[in-house]
Amino acid sequence: MSQPLDAAAVRRWCTIALDSLGRSREDIDAINVFPVADSDTGTNLYLTVESAAQAVTAADEGGPTLAEAVRTMAHGALIGARGNSGTILAQLLRGMAQVLARAGDPADAEALRQALAQAVTSAYQAVAHPVEGTMLTVARAAAEAAGRCEGEAADVAGAACAAAREALAATPGQLEVLARAGVVDAGGTGLAAVLEALDAALSGRRPDTARHHGLARSGPAPAPAPAGAGCPPAMGAGTAFEVLYLLEAGDSEVAALRDRLDALGDSLVVVGGDGLWNVHVHTEEPGAAVEAGIEAGRPYRIRISHLRSVAVPEERAPRSVVALMPGDGLAALCEEAGATALTVRPGEPPGSGELAAAIHRAHAREVVLLPNDHALWHAAAAAAEQARAEGVRVAVIPTRSPVQGIAALAVHAPERRFDEDVVAMTSAAGATRFGEVTVAERESWTMAGICQAGDVLGLVDGDVAVIGDDPLRVAGDVLTRMLSAGGELVTLVLGAGAAPELAGRLQERVRGGHLGVDTVVYEGRQTALLLIGVE
Structure with missing residues (x-):
């Protein structure tokens, strides 16, 4: 059943995207050969979405509007963007937010079509030298398909996903370095995961990430690329540093900064607006890249990373x-x-x-x-x-x-x-089964039935198994279930709100009904009333 494009959908989108990128992060890192074969595209995209998701979660308590949610998401992505792919994704989200923040609440299908189109326009403008066969190409194909789709917002998101997958599969035919390695574009793979999450948030379907992960390799595993092989035309093989920083500056200062950084290096992406920018460049002169930011405004959160491996000090x-x-x-x-x-x-x-x-x-x-x-x-x-x-x-x-x-x-x-x-x-x-006794914060469905706020819940291996009103009785039931398969050692970790006699009563239960089973007790002072381990 389709869902409205509102603040709740934005929250679901961020949550699903973060989970999907978390699951596929290592696979995406493994196929990262462009613009530099440094195996971090999946990680950078994950960190960028993580920042966006954390910002949306922090703003959720106030019951944000759609406009507030999308602006918060875009801002979180901007300040947390990492790497070439992360900064481009941040600009895509910012472009979408510019349109959706002006739309109705919830936004309709036309607003989503326009948002995806604006995202692509913004991203192409942010990249100094756009290259086809990358996540930019995937984003453009998704936006064009969305523009041709009629129906609800969920239908538009579904059309964008399908087109993104097709464009991703075609990237090896557009970029020689991908064809040589036998892989599709890593950034495009991550963007497909983000669009899958948007589709899932609006359609109610589970994201089928296997559909784009299955495209991750079109041939044998890539061999390490020679120096400079994964670089755009402007990049020299000796480029050694990735420089990133946030910058407070006006539009006119940033225009001049782009020109200066373009002369210093490559893989240049400058995203943002309204006085706050995220700057990314690969260069052999990291100091000069930072100085250029100082001349343009106030750079901070400066990160300079060597694109080659770093030795670990022996004194560790x-x-x-x-x-x-x-x-x-x-x-x-x-x-x-x-x-x-x-x-x-x-x-x-x-x-x-x-x-x-x-x-x-x-x-x-x-x-x-x-x-x-x-x-x-x-x-x-x-x-x-x-x-x-x-x-x-x-x-x-x-x-x-x-x-x-x-x-x-x-x-x-x-x-x-x-x-x-x-x-x-x-x-x-x-080999350690784990249980927990806690108090329900709200009414919800569980594996053991419906619980109400204030009910005592007993969990076994992460699933609610017992619902009651007495912590001792619930804890006893949980312990009995956990010991039904045997055990040699029971660990009890008392929470901050646990009754002092709880551990002693449970130890008596173990001694009386389970010969040969030892018990240890710790004061954990965690929120949950009790944690139980059975080894």
Whole structure:
């Protein structure tokens, strides 16, 4: 059933796009051969959409209008844009926002057609030397198909998706470097995922990302490209640095800046407007590129990255574990075990940039990252990719609960080889069933039926299994279900709102009905009343 193009649809669009890019990020990185074969297009697109999604989520509490939602989305993408592909995507979203912010609420099909057309116009204007066979080509094909489509907004989005997939499949015939590598354009693949998310947000269908991921390779896996092989015509093989910064400046100053940066390098993209711009260029003179920004206005958030690998200083520690934990008690437990802990605040999930900073603070040549929450998996994977680009060896263990993280940390042995340590920690986490007792915040459908705000919920392996009104009774039911398949060790982690006697009563239950099963109790001080692990 089609959905209106309103603020809620924008929120769904961001959420679905972020999930889709998270799932396909590594695949997109793997086919990144243009404009530089530096294997980061998927990561850059993910980080850009992550910033947009976080901005929309932060503004959602006030019940934003469509105009407010699309402007917030575009602004979030602008300030968080990364890489050539990310800055182009930010400008595409900005172009759409310019039209949708003036449309009705909800916007109609004609507004979406015009928004997609304006997105393409804005993006082509932002790129100094547009090249066909890239995400620009995919965007133009999508907008042209949308312009020919009659029907509701969902129909327009569907037509745009279909045309984007066709244009993506044709990119190897338009760009020689893609044909040689046997791949389609990486940026175009990411844009197809974003358009799939828009279609899903309006049509109510699940995004079929396999349709464009299946086009990711048209031949054998690409061999490493020779220096300069993936560059646009203006780029020299010796270009060594990627320079990005946000810039506060007027339109006239930016026009002069474009000319100066165009002479300094290539892959130049300047996006934004209304006094705020995101500048991206590849150059052998990063200092001069920043000085040009200073002359034009006020540059900040300056990032200069070497396009070649960076050696890791030898003074780093051999290995460290970084664990994300939802309570300061759990964080302290991890610190005692020698890990670097990052406390996750309720309702404020860390972005990949914050996780990358935590990896950096660990100051180790090898890092094991424990996200301890399924919702943080994609951000953790993107953070790991950023750290790997700086020469750090990172493994992300797919822990879905803090109790799985505790189990993994318990078998961590830094004297082992890295791969052996990761396998042992992964096995320990996977062998730990996890449960949770929490209080429902609102009425909702669950696997166990409809719950009301204030109900006590018991979850097993992430799914609601018990609904009740007494935390002890619900916790007991959850523990019985988890031990029905056996177990040797029960871990109980008490939350900030748990009754003092809860752990003792549960320990009595284990001793009375499950001989040979040990119990350990920790003060986690997390929001959930109780976390349960069974190994």
